[in-house]
Amino acid sequence: MSRIARNLPPQEVLQHFTDLTSLDVAVRTTATTSLLRHLHPLHVSHEAPAAATASLATAESRPIPSDLRGSARDAAIKAHASDLVTAFMATLHPHVAYAYMRLVKGLPSSSKAARQGFSAALAFLLRLIRARWQYLHAAVHVYIVAVPGTNNAQDERDKLYGRLFAAVAAIESGMHKVVDGGMSEAQVHELASMLGFVAESKEYLREAAYSVAFRLADETRHAQAAMTALRSALPAELTRVDHLALSVYLESRGASVPTPLTAASLSPSSNVSDLLLQSTSVAPRMHLVWTVLLAHVLQSPKLHLPATPGLLAAATLTRIDAGTTDLPLLAPTWRAIDRTLLTSGPARAAQALHVFAFLFRVAPVEQLPALLTPNLLRVLEKTRRGPLRTHVTRAVRVIVTAALDDRRVVPIVLAAVKPSILESLRAPSRDADDSDDSDSDSDDEYDSDVSDDEDESDDEEEEDAEDESAPPVYEQLLANLTDSDLTQFIESLIEQARSLSDAGNVEDPKSVAAMYALETLLNPALAPRGAAAIAQYLFSPAHMAAAPNATARTHTFLARAAPVPESPVGLKALTDVYLAFPGKDARVAKWVKKPIAATVTAAAGGDSERAGRAARRETAARALVMAAHLVLATDAETAARATETVDEVVSVWQKYTKATAAATGGEAEIDPLDVLADVALELTANPVSWLRRLCSQSVAAFADSMTENVLALMLEALDANHADDDDEDEEKDAMDQSEDGR
DSSP, rough: HHHHTTTTOOOHHHHHHTTTTTTOOHHHHHHHHHHHHHHHHHHHOOOOHHHHHHHHHHHHHHHOOOTTOOHHHHHHHHHHHHHHHHHHHHHHHOOOOOOOOHHHHHHHOOEEEEEEHHHHHHHHHHHHTTTOOOHHHHHHIIIISSSSOOOHHEEEEHHHHHHHHHHHHHHHTTTTOOSSSOHHHHHHHHHHHHHHHHHHHHHHHHHHHHHHHHHHHHHHHHHHHHOOOOOTTTTTTSSSSHHHHHHHHHHHHOOOOOOOTTTTSSSSSSSSHHHHHHGGGGGSSOOOHHHHHHHTTTTOOTOOOOOOOOHHHHHOOOOOOOOOOTTTTHHHHHHHHHGGGSSOOOOHHHHHHHHHHHHHHHOOGGGGGGOOOHHHHHHHHOOOSTTTHHHHHHHHHHHHHHHHGGGGGHHHHHHOHHHHHGGGGGGGOOOGGGGGGGGGGHHHHHHHHHGGGGHHHHHHHHHHHGGGGGGOHHHHHHHTTTHHHHHHHHHHHHHHHHHGGGOTTTTSSSHHHHHHHHHTOOOOTTTTTHHHHHHHHHSSHHHHHHTTTOOOOOOOOHHSSSSSTTTEEEHHHHHHHHHHHTTTTTHHHHHHHHHHHHHHHHHHHHHHHHHHHHHHHHHHHHHHHHHHHHHHSSSSHHHHHHHHHHHHHHHHHHHHHHHHHHSSSSOOOSHHHHHHHHHHHHHHTTOOOHHHHHHHHHHHHHHHGOOHHHHHHHHHHHHHHHHHHHHHHHHHHHHHHHHOOO
């Protein structure tokens, strides 16, 4: 009976090894803690026998003959490993030696979570006893590799898992980072080679083995030894996504690889895009290749992509400063993702959105526009139901949060992302069950891969509902724009809109972007703040002659830039628009530049009531003349009438102010309101509803001074409108009768 068998730990300690196989992480953690609590004082108080120490030194120094080959060499290696294990364990307390042997033997076990539990406990034990790599490597050979088995696939798989989890335990113990007595260059190469062997033996172990090997190379002081071993495992042609991960990793560390990552290798004609599609086989988890690829593209080796959206939301990330880093591969990489994953089904689209959310949080601000591709924006806009909705909501939230946290991002977001996309955060969300039958196939395919976030989805729906009372997101972002940022933003939109004349194909991305720029310029939240600059472009020949529906667009802009012209705020915006109008009348421009208070002081005579009435009337008159001129002059059918209308209103106001100033009390006997009412009533027939409302407001401002003539004109206008309606009804009846007669 061996020394260890004679000194087994008590039964309550042996139970810990059984608990290490539990599927419950908490049970495994408790078992590890309890086991180490038992072993620690035993190891600290134990003093290795001198004979055992001498025997260990002898076993370490005994070399394996280099001239042996085949079975003879295998036998020599086994004998050397056995001697080393026996000698090392003789230096340990029997309970510690038993735990060491038991944990190494349990690494290949397929029982429940034995591999995870035994590997974690072994890592702590290796740290406690300060074991060296050669001792662990010998134990792996004796207790795993050289153990006789059935030589079937199951046996081979278990032994490979044993090697892999032994490597994990070694790295978790930190032995590869120890300076004094740590792993030598040859031993690091040996460990990396073992991981390479595991990776190439079974495809399903490749990602895990490379992940451990990459960590070894990043953390050891003998990185070059690990890199050399990994480089020998890289094939000349990349056919698997794991090989792509290895190639990109080696390249990012300065190694020469057969297929370096370039803009050309990321093009549709290369196979990199196809390899990236393979990565979704592990969905919803993100494959190792994404962490390696994005770290290389972002030139940040320590930057890791969180494996799930939940981890990404909780991660603390710092945006890269473009002033110190040039990222030429960022745009080509996202284009490759945009062309492949984003359009290849819900599961792949979900992973693409996960990558987007990560990149939008860390990429330099100057390169964020490259991420907001038309395809991505289409997905964000069109996805309103189904399981992909949760991921779309996350992506939109990342965009909004980035803009609210950093003002530099605001113009980028506003220039590309439609308000409807931003406001989708405020809209009530629909459950995936509400999707129609046409979506059922894709949803079923997707549910098995992506719907692990149902609880998070519910939380987000509640958050969306709480945001209902918040200001519109678009308005919040506009409010974050400084005056200089606003000017630059409008200038960029105008420059983009100008390209419409150069893009005849409405399906052309350039034309689509130009039309969106025009739409953004008309946004009710933007139009009042940038009224002058926007008006200067919209009323220019470049827009009026080149853009479709230019006249209707200018009318829409007027209604949004000055929605309440009779108020001081609305009048100010309308004045800014008129002064930017290329065809403005010099008399009107001179008039509207003066403050209203300066023109009504004389007429008011110190009477506050009269002063208020005079101010309201002048506001109405100014708004009427500017609005009439802007609307009539931009419509080919009424352009001839524009100058005549301006002349009439200017003349009326001049007569009115002179008559009012000359009056000593009450209203002047000479009242030009007949002409003003006639002009206003004539304009009420204009098809532009904004101008009609303004005319009504203008007439109302003078209502307390209207004469019988004005009322008569109003009645005539009403009769004329009724007559027109009757004529239209009679004409319609006649047409109906004619059709019936057929």
